[in-house]
Amino acid sequence: MRGIFYGIGVGPGDPELLTVKAIRAIEKVDVLIAPKTEKKDGSVALSIAKPYLKDDVEIVYQVFPMVKGFAENSTEAWEQNKKEILELLEAGKNVAFLTLGDPMFYSTYIYVYRLLEHEDIEIQTIPGIPAFAAIGSLMGYPIVEGDDVLSIVPATAPPEKVEKAVQAADNVVLMKVYKNFDEVTDMLARNDMAKQAVLVSRAGLPNEKIIRDIEEHKGEKLNYLSTILTRKN
Template sequence: MSGVFYGIGVGPGDPELLTVKAIHAIKDVDVLIAPKTEKKEGSVALSIAQPYLKEDVKIVYQVFPMVRGFAENSTDAWANNKKEILALLEEGKNVAFLTLGDPMFYSTYIYVYRLLEHEPVEIRTIPGIPAFAAIGSQMGYPIVEGNDILAVIPATAAPEKVEKALDAADNAVLMKVYKNFGEVTDILARHDMSRQAVLVSRAGLEEERIIHDIEAHKEEKLNYLSTILTRKN
């Protein structure tokens, strides 16, 4: 009998922010797939889940190269990862893929799900708290209220797309603010959204950093896990 494949969101960083359902699944699975980058050792998602791992769980690290136009450009590495996961499931093992934040929100898990969704396997996806939700609660910063329109924007998007999204929004969340922090800050300033902004890097993790005056820090380098919450004045 084939095992069950779980996609588990482990939240932004604090292990206490995992859901009860996520913790139960982590404790029950036979194998944990821990995504890692090609350049770094270890897995942030795995470190967050560490307090809940059972002693004999098997940890499998997989590298998932980032590609644009996934359906057309997925690489041999992705195919090999899929093959490895299916082999474990065919052995009857329950397998979990750990991901930061929520599995269906700007997550590598989405691509893994697409690899497996048409295979004869059972998939259960367990939601997690996205970083911006945790930051809003931590900072006492309402993300939206009343009839506010919220834009959730990857800072890696083309500047013209960011501009259009901000034109339509009352409040905004900008994620992955790292490569172009200065440019993003300038765009927010043009929309009168820089002075109300708060940036949190590595929320809930070691080396967490909070920046209120983003214009004063816009030349600095940031960690990939950096998020801005802001609103129009």
């Protein structure tokens, strides 16, 4: 009998923010797939889930190189990862893929799901708390209220696309603010949204960083896991 494949969102960083359903799945699976980058050892998602791992769980690290136009151009590495997951499931093992935040929100899991969704296997996807929701609660910062319109924007998108999304909304969540922090800050200032902004880097993780005046911190190097919440004045 084939095992079940779980996609599990572990939230932004605090292990206590995992859902009960996520914890129960982690406690019963036989294998955990821990995604990692090619440049770094270890897995942030795995470190968050660590308090709930059973002693004999098998941990498999997989590297998922990102490529543009993934749907048409999945790489040999991705296909090998798929093959390894299917072999584990065929052996009757329940397998979980851990991902930061929510599995269906800017997640590597989305591409893994697309690789597996047409295979003859059972897939269960378990949602997790995205970073911006945790930051809103941490900072006492309402993300939207009343009839507010919210834009959630990856700061890695083309600058003109980012600015159009910002201008169209009352409230904004900017994700992945790290490479172009200064440019993003200037763009928010042009749109009268810099003074109201708060930035949190590595929310709920070691070395968490909170910036309440982003214009005063221009030039600082930020972690990839950096998010800005802001609104129109």
